[in-house]
Amino acid sequence: MAILLAFAAGVVLxxxxxxxxxxxxxxxxxxxTVQITVLGAMLAVVAALIAALAKMYGPxxxxxxxxxxxxxxxxxxxxxxxxxxFFVLPHFGIVLEPLTVAVLGLGLNVGAYGAExxxxxxxxxxxxxWEASTALNMSRASALSRIILPQALVAMIPPWGNxxxxxxxxxxxxxxxxxxxxxxxxxxxxxxxxxxxxxxSIVLVIYLCLALVLSQSMRALERWAARGIARxxxx
Amino acid sequence: xxxxxNYTFEILPELARAALVTIEATLIGFVLAAxxxxxxxxxxxxxxxxxxxxxxxxxxxxxxxxxLIQIFFLFFVFPHFGITLSGFTAGVLALGVHYGAYCSxxxxxxxxxxxxxxxxxALALNLGIVDTFxxxxxxxxxxxxxxxxxxxxxxxxxxxxxxxxxxVLELMQTAKILGSESFRYTEPITLVGLFFLVMSLVxxxxxxxxxxxxxxxxxxx
Numbered sequence: 001m002a003i004l005l006a007f008a009a010g011v012v013l014x015x016x017x018x019x020x021x022x023x024x025x026x027x028x029x030x031x032x033t034v035q036i037t038v039l040g041a042m043l044a045v046v047a048a049l050i051a052a053l054a055k056m057y058g059p060x061x062x063x064x065x066x067x068x069x070x071x072x073x074x075x076x077x078x079x080x081x082x083x084x085x086f087f088v089l090p091h092f093g094i095v096l097e098p099l100t101v102a103v104l105g106l107g108l109n110v111g112a113y114g115a116e117x118x119x120x121x122x123x124x125x126x127x128x129x130w131e132a133s134t135a136l137n138m139s140r141a142s143a144l145s146r147i148i149l150p151q152a153l154v155a156m157i158p159p160w161g162n163x164x165x166x167x168x169x170x171x172x173x174x175x176x177x178x179x180x181x182x183x184x185x186x187x188x189x190x191x192x193x194x195x196x197x198x199x200x201s202i203v204l205v206i207y208l209c210l211a212l213v214l215s216q217s218m219r220a221l222e223r224w225a226a227r228g229i230a231r232x233x234x235x
Numbered sequence: 236x237x238x239x240x241n242y243t244f245e246i247l248p249e250l251a252r253a254a255l256v257t258i259e260a261t262l263i264g265f266v267l268a269a270x271x272x273x274x275x276x277x278x279x280x281x282x283x284x285x286x287x288x289x290x291x292x293x294x295x296x297x298x299x300x301x302x303l304i305q306i307f308f309l310f311f312v313f314p315h316f317g318i319t320l321s322g323f324t325a326g327v328l329a330l331g332v333h334y335g336a337y338c339s340x341x342x343x344x345x346x347x348x349x350x351x352x353x354x355x356x357a358l359a360l361n362l363g364i365v366d367t368f369x370x371x372x373x374x375x376x377x378x379x380x381x382x383x384x385x386x387x388x389x390x391x392x393x394x395x396x397x398x399x400x401x402x403v404l405e406l407m408q409t410a411k412i413l414g415s416e417s418f419r420y421t422e423p424i425t426l427v428g429l430f431f432l433v434m435s436l437v438x439x440x441x442x443x444x445x446x447x448x449x450x451x452x453x454x455x456x
Contacts, residue, residue: 075435076428079396079407084428087420092237165299172301176400183303196311204300204308211299 022189022199029185030206036102036171036181037214041164043107048114056119057144066115073112079173081105086177102174110167114160121156122148154225161218165211172207182206243422246413250426253409260327260405261392267331268391269384272338276346277368279339297336303397305329310401326398334391341383345376378449385442389435396427406430 047069054066073081082105089096096104125148133143175184186203190196278290297305309325320328349372357367399408410423 071436072432075432075439077393077396077407077431079399080424080428080431083407083411083420084424087414088424091419091421169299169301172303173397175303183301183307186304187307190311197315200304200308200312203304204296207300207304208296215299 022195022202025185025189026182026199026202026206029180029182030210032179032181033168033171033183034210036099036106036174036179037164037168037210039103040107040110040167040171043103044110044114044163044167045160047108047111048118051111051115052118052122053144055115056122057140069108070112070115073109074116078106078109078170079176081109082173082177098174098177098179101177102171102179106167106170106174109170110163113166114163117156117159117163118152120159121152124155125151154229157218157222157225161215161222164214164218168211168214169207237421239419239422242417242419243426246423246426249409249413250406250423250430253404253406254430256323256404257392257395257406260323260330260395260398260403261388264327264330264334264395265388265391267327268334268338268387271331271335273342273373275335275339276342279343280346294336294339297333298340302329302333302394303400305333306397306401322398322401322403326395326401326403330391330394330398333394334387337387337390338384341380341387342376344383345380346372348379349376381449382442382446385438385445389438389442392438393431393435 051066051069054062055070058066082101085096085101085105086098129147129151130143133147138147171181172183174181175187178184180188182203186199189199193199275290275294279287279294281287281290306326306329309320309329310322313320313325353371353375354367357371362371395405396407398405399411402408406427410420410427413423414420
């Protein structure tokens with residue numbers, strides 16, 4: 001289904017006159033979009049793991065810090081967070097590059113949602129696994145890192161796939177803090193050429209293709225990670 | 236001086252007015268999303284593939300492209316087809332369509348949870364498709380998914396700052412203008428952030444309340 005959709009979109013695009021004219025500039029923008037998505041995703045995974053572990057097992061100051069982080073970043077808009085990092089932090093003497101703001105803002109935002117995903121996946125590991133670890137005389141830390149987390153990581157791949165697509169779509173916001181991503185290039189070209197229909201149609205299709213590539217590769221990762229895990233009824 | 240209280244009180248009335256625009260956009264957008272989502276979910280269930288496949292493709296397309304580009308599309312591209320929308324209309328329409336696609340998935344989950352026997356009973360009672368949906372399926376499918384819809388209401392609310400990109404005078408745009416007038420961004424943007432945080436936390440608590448209430452009602456039956 002997804003492949004068919006991408007193929008149809010490609011055929012429509014290839015028969016388009018504006019395709020050759022606008023594509024080089026838009027691909028440059030798409031490259032920035034991909035960079036922010038990849039860097040943001042890495043930050044999000046790290047932030048989510050730290051925040052979830054701190055919230056579940058940390059001493060109370062760390063736990064409260066993690067809860068505050070998760071609630072603040074989930075409770076406010078991604079755009080407000082980006083503007084805050086971009087416009088307000090300089091008043092405190094911290095001037096960040098737009099690319100840094102983009103990766104930091106979006107990565108932390110998605111990381112806050114991801115923390116709940118991580119927590120859910122860890123809690124979904126059966127209690128018996130903890131008990132078996134205790135029976136084998138493992139410390140809590142090594143049980144967590146060697147028994148619980150490896151199983152939880154497999155379970156959290158599908159929701160992370162959804163979050164990464166959300167992240168990809170949220171990168172369009174960085175065009176509003178002057179970063180030259182796909183959305184920014186589109187607006188720039190629109191202002192100079194006024195070929196609005198062509199440009200925005202191509203841009204929508206590029207985002208669609210990026211999202212499809214992302215979700216398909218997450219599905220491949222899911223299959224790879226789940227190999228050897230017995231699931232479902234015995235036939 | 237990092238935080239200027241006088242300036243804070245000076246800009247509060249203007250931000251409050253803008254907050255009303257934000258809330259208005261949220262409510263109209265969500266009514267649109269809830270209605271469109273239901274229509275899309277029903278269309279996707281159609282037996283005729285000429286109806287169900289375009290509806291599915293539409294939902295997938297909307298869900299995998301950024302809301303910001305969709306807003307630009309409505310605002311900049313539609314005038315080329317002779318449909319000129321004001322910033323507010325285009326923004327609210329884009330919010331409604333985007334979250335309509337998400338809501339349709341929620342409704343779909345609700346419909347899939349209806350036992351097959353309900354459909355069979357409706358058929359046995361010789362109810363038409365309209366009556367089946369209106370009196371049998373929808374009344375049972377909607378209540379369990381209300382919390383999920385509530386979460387999308389909160390998500391939609393948090394996306395309204397995107398309307399600032401097409402110069403709608405909602406909260407974010409007003410804060411940006413105030414900031415550029417006084418070169419003090421700290422207070423307006425922090426206040427906007429606080430507003431969203433408080434509203435989101437309060438509405439998340441409300442959704443949880445509705446959830447427990449629905450759970451209790453469900454058990455009593």
